Amino acid sequence: MTYRSKGLGIIASLLLTLLAVTAVSQAATIPTLDDKTKTLVQTVEFIVGDLSLSEFERQRKVLDLIAQTHLPQGELFVYDTQGKMILYPQHPELNGRILTSHANPVVADSFRNLVKSAYAMGEAVVTYHWQPSSSHQIETHTAYIRRLDNWNWVLAASSPQSITEIEATTSWWLVALVVFGGVMTLLLAIVFSPIFVLPQRFRTVFKRG
Numbered sequence: 001m002t003y004r005s006k007g008l009g010i011i012a013s014l015l016l017t018l019l020a021v022t023a024v025s026q027a028a029t030i031p032t033l034d035d036k037t038k039t040l041v042q043t044v045e046f047i048v049g050d051l052s053l054s055e056f057e058r059q060r061k062v063l064d065l066i067a068q069t070h071l072p073q074g075e076l077f078v079y080d081t082q083g084k085m086i087l088y089p090q091h092p093e094l095n096g097r098i099l100t101s102h103a104n105p106v107v108a109d110s111f112r113n114l115v116k117s118a119y120a121m122g123e124a125v126v127t128y129h130w131q132p133s134s135s136h137q138i139e140t141h142t143a144y145i146r147r148l149d150n151w152n153w154v155l156a157a158s159s160p161q162s163i164t165e166i167e168a169t170t171s172w173w174l175v176a177l178v179v180f181g182g183v184m185t186l187l188l189a190i191v192f193s194p195i196f197v198l199p200q201r202f203r204t205v206f207k208r209g
Contacts, residue, residue: 074159
């Protein structure tokens with residue numbers, strides 16, 4: 001077998017591993033919503049597209065809906081793509097403030113990440129750190145975000161998540177990727193390289209096939 005064939009085998013292996021990494025990464029960011037949040041998102045989208053109302057009326061209606069909706073284990077808030085908090089019912093002291101330049105670096109870094117994710121994906125699940133003004137403890141939250149392009153607003157449904165859960169989830173995906181990549185590399189090496197000599201029994205099976 002020529003070096004060219006060996007090279008093609010290696011390239012094919014790397015491409016397949018890259019595709020697997022991409023697929024897993026996309027699957028990890030696909031949001032899984034509870035029924036209440038899903039209904040809320042659909043209602044917000046309907047209001048945004050309701051041209052029988054003025055833009056001001058639609059915005060007011062969306063904000064009223066957010067203020068009146070309570071998630072079982074989480075919070076809702078709306079910010080814009082410049083990092084300004086439009087409405088955070090549980091933390092009204094943040095409303096109207098540019099949180100990407102917040103004095104607390106934890107809050108500022110988190111909202112820069114939330115803004116960046118909204119720009120890049122439009123819809124995603126984002127993990128970020130949060131530090132309530134009344135506490136010195138840094139919490140880890142996971143938020144489903146959905147960009148409302150008409151107004152450059154972003155709807156967020158956030159819930160607390162322990163660091164242990166995040167690390168365990170991340171580790172599981174990394175192990176899965178490493179194992180998959182290793183298996184694919186080995187299989188392709190067996191197929192494309194003469195270094196791996198299959199036993200006579202398997203060679204006979206392949207020839208018959």
